[in-house]
Amino acid sequence: MKIKLRVWRQENSKAKGKFVKYELDGVDPEMSFLEMLDALNEKLIKEDKDPVAFENDCREGICGSCGLYINGYPHGKGNKIATCQLHMRVFKDGDTITIEPWRSQGFPVLKDLIVDRNAFDKIMSAGGFVSIDAGQAPDANSIWVPKENADKAFDAAACIGCGACVAACKNSSAMLFVAAKVSQLALLPQGKAEAKRRALNMVAKMDELGFGSCTNTGACEAECPKGISIENIARLNREYLSASFSEPE
Amino acid sequence: MNKLDAKIPEGPLAEKWNQYKAAMKLVSPNNKKKLDIIVVGTGISGAPAAATLAELGYNVKSFCYQDTPRRAHSVAAQGGINAAKNYKNDGDSVYRLFYDMIKGGDYRAREANVYRAAEVSNAIIDQLTAQGVPFAREYGGTLANRTFGGVQVSRTFYAQGQTGQQVLLGGYSALKRQVAKGKVKMFSRRQMLDIVVVDGKARGIITRNLVTGEIERHVAHAVVLATGGYGTIYYLSTLAVNSNGSAAWQAYKKGAFFGNPSFVQIHPTCIPVLNEYQSKLTLMSESLRNDGRIWVPKAKGDKRNPNDIPDEERDYYLERRYPAFGNLVPRDVAARAAKERCDSGYGVGKTGLAVYLDFRDAVQKQGKKVIKGKYGNLFELYEKITGESPYETPMMIYPAGHYTMGGLWVDYNLMTTIPGLFAIGEANFSDHGANRLGASSLMQGAGDGYFILPNTISNYLADEIRTKLPSTDAQEFVDAENAAVERLNKFLNINGKQTVKSFHKRLGNIMWDYCGMKRNEEGLKKALKMIDDLQKEFWRDVKIPGKLDEINQELEKASRVADFFELAKLMVNDALNRKESCGAHFREESQTEGGEAQRIDDQYSYVAAWEYQGDDKPPKLHKEMLKFENVEVKVRSYK
Numbered sequence: 092m093k094i095k096l097r098v099w100r101q102e103n104s105k106a107k108g109k110f111v112k113y114e115l116d117g118v119d120p121e122m123s124f125l126e127m128l129d130a131l132n133e134k135l136i137k138e139d140k141d142p143v144a145f146e147n148d149c150r151e152g153i154c155g156s157c158g159l160y161i162n163g164y165p166h167g168k169g170n171k172i173a174t175c176q177l178h179m180r181v182f183k184d185g186d187t188i189t190i191e192p193w194r195s196q197g198f199p200v201l202k203d204l205i206v207d208r209n210a211f212d213k214i215m216s217a218g219g220f221v222s223i224d225a226g227q228a229p230d231a232n233s234i235w236v237p238k239e240n241a242d243k244a245f246d247a248a249a250c251i252g253c254g255a256c257v258a259a260c261k262n263s264s265a266m267l268f269v270a271a272k273v274s275q276l277a278l279l280p281q282g283k284a285e286a287k288r289r290a291l292n293m294v295a296k297m298d299e300l301g302f303g304s305c306t307n308t309g310a311c312e313a314e315c316p317k318g319i320s321i322e323n324i325a326r327l328n329r330e331y332l333s334a335s336f337s338e339p340e
Numbered sequence: 341m342n343k344l345d346a347k348i349p350e351g352p353l354a355e356k357w358n359q360y361k362a363a364m365k366l367v368s369p370n371n372k373k374k375l376d377i378i379v380v381g382t383g384i385s386g387a388p389a390a391a392t393l394a395e396l397g398y399n400v401k402s403f404c405y406q407d408t409p410r411r412a413h414s415v416a417a418q419g420g421i422n423a424a425k426n427y428k429n430d431g432d433s434v435y436r437l438f439y440d441m442i443k444g445g446d447y448r449a450r451e452a453n454v455y456r457a458a459e460v461s462n463a464i465i466d467q468l469t470a471q472g473v474p475f476a477r478e479y480g481g482t483l484a485n486r487t488f489g490g491v492q493v494s495r496t497f498y499a500q501g502q503t504g505q506q507v508l509l510g511g512y513s514a515l516k517r518q519v520a521k522g523k524v525k526m527f528s529r530r531q532m533l534d535i536v537v538v539d540g541k542a543r544g545i546i547t548r549n550l551v552t553g554e555i556e557r558h559v560a561h562a563v564v565l566a567t568g569g570y571g572t573i574y575y576l577s578t579l580a581v582n583s584n585g586s587a588a589w590q591a592y593k594k595g596a597f598f599g600n601p602s603f604v605q606i607h608p609t610c611i612p613v614l615n616e617y618q619s620k621l622t623l624m625s626e627s628l629r630n631d632g633r634i635w636v637p638k639a640k641g642d643k644r645n646p647n648d649i650p651d652e653e654r655d656y657y658l659e660r661r662y663p664a665f666g667n668l669v670p671r672d673v674a675a676r677a678a679k680e681r682c683d684s685g686y687g688v689g690k691t692g693l694a695v696y697l698d699f700r701d702a703v704q705k706q707g708k709k710v711i712k713g714k715y716g717n718l719f720e721l722y723e724k725i726t727g728e729s730p731y732e733t734p735m736m737i738y739p740a741g742h743y744t745m746g747g748l749w750v751d752y753n754l755m756t757t758i759p760g761l762f763a764i765g766e767a768n769f770s771d772h773g774a775n776r777l778g779a780s781s782l783m784q785g786a787g788d789g790y791f792i793l794p795n796t797i798s799n800y801l802a803d804e805i806r807t808k809l810p811s812t813d814a815q816e817f818v819d820a821e822n823a824a825v826e827r828l829n830k831f832l833n834i835n836g837k838q839t840v841k842s843f844h845k846r847l848g849n850i851m852w853d854y855c856g857m858k859r860n861e862e863g864l865k866k867a868l869k870m871i872d873d874l875q876k877e878f879w880r881d882v883k884i885p886g887k888l889d890e891i892n893q894e895l896e897k898a899s900r901v902a903d904f905f906e907l908a909k910l911m912v913n914d915a916l917n918r919k920e921s922c923g924a925h926f927r928e929e930s931q932t933e934g935g936e937a938q939r940i941d942d943q944y945s946y947v948a949a950w951e952y953q954g955d956d957k958p959p960k961l962h963k964e965m966l967k968f969e970n971v972e973v974k975v976r977s978y979k
Contacts, residue, residue: 103890119615126617129841136839136885136894144891146407148580150620151721153505154411176724201551202891209528212408216520220513221472224395225388225790226463228470232427235481245474245499248506252410281472 092118092179095187096131098143101200104207108200110189120180124167125150125157127179144203152176152316155251158258159204160191165255165314173253173316193258196301197265208254210300211268217296218289219272221281234280244278247271249317256311256319262303267311269293270327271319277330287334294331344597344949344962347751348452353970354435357456360752361795365802372397375801376560376809378545380532380587382409384417384504384782385765386566387511388789394523395514396794398801401558402515403527403547405582405896410512413568413580414785417504418625418718420486420496421468421782423461428485432493434458439971441780444490444670445745445773446923446939447973448600450947450966452752453770457784460791464783465497467790471510475499486714488778489626490670490978496779501625501718507782511789530556531896532587533824535563535594535761538816542761543809546820548828550896553889555821557812561804562760562797565591566789569744569766571604573904573911574856575848577741578610578623584900585907588748588767592910596756597949597962599749599769601907602915605776605924606857607742608674611725612694621740622725624697625718626778629667631702631711632735634658634674636686636695646688646696646734657681665978672775672924672937673978675739679857680935682738689736698734739857743781745772745924746914749949749964753796754788757951760804762797764788769947774923828888831898836881840897843878847871847904855912860928864916868909875905910950910959917961920944941973 094115101108115131122130125147132142148156157174161167167177182188190204198206236244248271256267273290276282282289298304305324312321349356349363367375375398379390382404390402404412426432437458442449469475469483475497476484485494499506518524529550536544536557544559570585571577592598609624635654642649657677659666669677678695681687688694703711708731712719719730726736748756748763750770755762765785772780810816854867878901886892921930921937922944930938947964 119617121615122617123619126619129619130617133839133841136883137837139885141885142894144893148406148411148582149413149416150581151416151622152724153416153502154406154413154580156406156411171720172724178725180727205891208407212410212516212519212526212528215513215516220517221470222517223467223470223514225392225467225514225794228463228466231425231465231469231475232482234469236477237481238477238479241474241477241481244472245476245506248474248499248509249502251505252408275474276472279472279474281470 092120092182092184094118094127094182097187097189099191100143100203102202104199104201118179120178122179123150123175124161124177124179125175144205146205147175150175153251155253158193158253158255160193160258162189165193165258166316171316171318173251193254195257195263197257197263198254208252210302211252211254213300214265214269214293214296215272218285218292221276222285236279240278244275247275247278247319247323250319251317253316255314255316257302259310259314260303261308261310262306264305265297265302266305266324266327267315267319267321269297270323273330274323274326277326286330287337290327290330290334344964345751346450346964347753348450349752353451353455356452357459364795364799367798367802367805369397371805373399375399375804376401377562377564377797378403378558378560379564379566380545381412381566381568381767382512382515383412383566383568383765383785384414384508384511385785385789386412387508387515388786389564389566389764389793390524391511391514391518392790392794393797394518394521400518400524401527401560402524403530403532405529405531405550407528409515409526409528410509412508413583414508414782415505416580416623417507417782418501418623419488419627420498420503420779421464421507421786422488422495422779423465423497423783424458424495425462425465427483428494430493432495436493437461437495440491441771441777442773442971443976444777445775446937446976447773447941447945447968448922448947448966449771449773451968451970456792457771457787460787461783463791464786468507468510471513473499473506473510486627487630487668489629489668489674490665490777498627501627501715504782507786511786532590534590534820536816536820537594537758538810538814541759544812544817546824551891553887553892555825557817557821559809559812561801561807561809562762564762564764564793565748565767566764567767569747570907571741571744573848573908574741574852575845576613576618576621578607578621581619584903586900586903588763589903589907591748591756591758591761591763593952594758595952596758596761597749597951598746598910599947599949600746600914601911601950602855602918603745603774603923603925604741605671605743605745606675606739608671608678608739609697609737610740611722612689612736612738613691622721623742624722624735624737626671628697628715628718631714632667632697632699633701634667634695634697636681636688640685646698655686662978669978670775670777675857676926678739694736694738696734697737699730700734703731741852741856743776745769745774745776749947753799754793755796755800760800762793764793774925828895828899831882831884831895832888834879834882834884836883838881838883840882840884840894840901843874843882844897844901844904846874847901847908850874851908851911855915858926858928859915861916864912867912871905871908871912878902878905913959914948914950917948918944
């Protein structure tokens with residue numbers, strides 16, 4: 092296949108970026124999207140041009156490194172996949188593909204398609220944990236957890252921290268990311284002791300870092316590569332409200 | 341030989357660790373605040389180590405090459421994590437877990453370390469559960485278990501097929517908690533370029549900031565490497581594409597011995613190579629072998645749709661050859677058996693380099709819903725890549741490079757031969773012998789990070805409380821930085837014609853063909869020459885665009901691949917030296933009539949620890965003789 096590409100190129104965080112057009116021949120439908128970009132870069136290097144910088148690592152949809160805005164959708168328009176799991180077989184010969192980095196105030200561009208997602212780490216530090224030091228834990232089977240709760244907690248915990256939810260949201264809200272962590276820990280007895288503080292602090296940190304508010308459009312859920320449900324946002328709202336109305340600690 | 345003292349405590353096996361802890365030197369809380377520790381890597385060993393050391397009161401600096409510690413490749417471990425809880429009441433115990441690992445490793449691991457790994461396994465499950473790791477549960481609310489290869493009990497805890505992700509995120513959350521408290525300073529997007537040794541002790545590292553390109557010097561009282569394995573030396577592997585062996589390699593070149601470098605696990609169940617562009621081989625968890633049956637057609641070149649091939653025309657070769665363990669034989673055995681069938685002409689798929697992993701019977705017996713509950717996300721993962729549904733058609737799988745049992749040689753303290761330099765998790769060689777059993781890498785990594793290193797490091801640091809740290813302006817730091825910068829500039833100035841990737845791919849092919857699942861003297865010698873030639877070509881003709889002081893992904897890759905050339909030669913030399921077969925190391929010259937690995941215990945019952953002697957000199961072999969006082973050394977049989 093022959094593919095036309097429009098790729099966002101930006102030298103560094105201060106430089107002004109622009110779209111650059113490339114044509115790539117010999118694209119195999121079996122290639123993954125990132126392997127197609129590898130091929131483009133091999134070509135650019137041989138032509139003495141600067142290769143396109145993009146982030147990727149595990150290439151099996153679990154590390155959350157890759158995240159490209161493809162033809163107007165985070166990770167491309169597709170069902171529950173990360174960019175690395177997208178294959179060229181979904182495109183046709185002669186297609187034009189537009190590739191951009193995540194667009195959000197919370198995620199500044201560092202170079203080309205690489206953005207800084209450090210804000211997610213900061214939100215996690217604000218409360219995305221259970222305060223237990225190594226060695227303090229009781230026997231793992233001493234606290235029983237209903238299977239349904241454990242399963243729901245797992246579904247929320249499957250978040251890979253890629254940031255597609257933010258990129259998909261017209262308000263650049265990080266609610267789904269925050270909700271996934273708050274939900275996971277709220278559903279488990281181990282997370283209960285700090286539940287109130289966690290909800291309040293993580294939401295406060297998200298607001299402070301410039302992410303927008305949630306207006307329930309559901310775009311985040313639709314584009315989440317792990318299918319994290321917006322039910323988690325409802326749970327976060329309940330947790331947050333009940334924490335707000337309770338006695339200050 | 342004094343250098344190779346494993347420092348194994350005296351006393352009965354089951355008492356060693358307790359006695360060690362009772363007798364070890366401690367650092368008082370007041371003094372811990374004055375001690376700095378560098379931890380490189382944030383996977384299932386590094387993140388817990390950094391968090392736990394911070395909980396204890398040390399000042400920790402944590403480094404990773406990713407944008408955030410949560411992306412370390414432990415995240416991709418699928419199937420589970422072992423512990424000797426015996427929740428199933430099926431006769432499990434610490435001793436049995438220890439015994440399974442020693443046997444699984446084909447009697448090439450150190451008894452005391454393996455016993456300790458088994459001993460701390462239960463506390464890991466407690467810790468992770470308390471952190472909110474959502475392990476699978478039974479309807480009654482208790483934790484669920486499943487069985488993995490090479491064992492006859494159910495001791496594997498899991499979170500669907502994403503156990504590594506969940507276990508890693510537990511460690512990550514503990515790390516983030518300490519970052520919030522200011523006890524861990526996080527340095528992400530850093531590539532470690534060198535270890536700095538001052539007065540014979542590890543005192544710091546040199547890193548490159550991958551965003552600004554700035555070269556940085558970091559000083560500490562001790563340095564911990566938790567930098568994982570070097571399986572990407574094969575180019576195609578189950579690892580993340582940026583996983584690498586460079587930190588361990590720099591440590592080796594500064595004087596840390598490298599243990600059993602040729603012991604590499606080739607994982608039997610991975611999605612096969614589908615085309616020449618492929619950049620990665622995706623693992624299909626070993627847990628699938630609980631319910632999936634592996635087979636090839638009995639007739640060579642049978643091109644029928646697998647569903648049309650009746651049972652009597654299928655060769656369930658693992659069940660045929662190994663009736664006692666069937667499809668759940670250890671990984672090395674399963675991988676070689678697949679290669680044997682394919683090499684004999686029975687392989688399936690376009691390339692003939694694949695075998696079937698079939699769920700037809702399991703779906704019939706248990707129903708689609710139950711199978712979905714156990715393996716749903718793995719089936720989805722498979723379908724996303726291949727476009728075929730394993731509920732309908734058997735999976736096609738083939739072995740791929742996966743885990744390195746070899747790594748930096750460490751003593752019982754997990755300290756390398758450089759005082760003050762520790763290696764934990766996959767980065768060390770210690771617990772898996774010549775073959776690792778499934779679900780024991782998360783166990784060993786987490787055990788090292790949460791419970792072992794935080795103890796043993798105090799034994800070392802107790803003598804360092806009066807040490808004043810050297811300034812980062814000390815000559816050793818200046819020299820290390822200068823050498824690192826010089827090397828990076830050298831890459832940028834070669835200005836040849838070929839890309840790093842093309843070299844990496846060619847190196848990978850050589851290693852896969854001659855130092856992969858089967859090795860022989862002639863092939864290994866040929867490989868040495870080929871690696872040498874390719875290495876020279878690399879340094880003459882590689883092309884690295886861009887500059888030093890910017891994001892430069894090609895430059896990052898170049899230094900990793902340059903290290904791989906050197907490491908490849910050490911692997912081949914190690915494989916040449918060990919003329920026996922053991923575990924994953926299969927020397928064709930040393931096999932039984934039935935084609936099983938044949939150990940030569942009277943000559944090779946040792947850990948091969950290699951010492952760097954200079955770029956132009958052959959490495960020096962040191963032998964740590966292995967003593968088995970608690971198990972009877974037998975022929976490993978799964979028949």
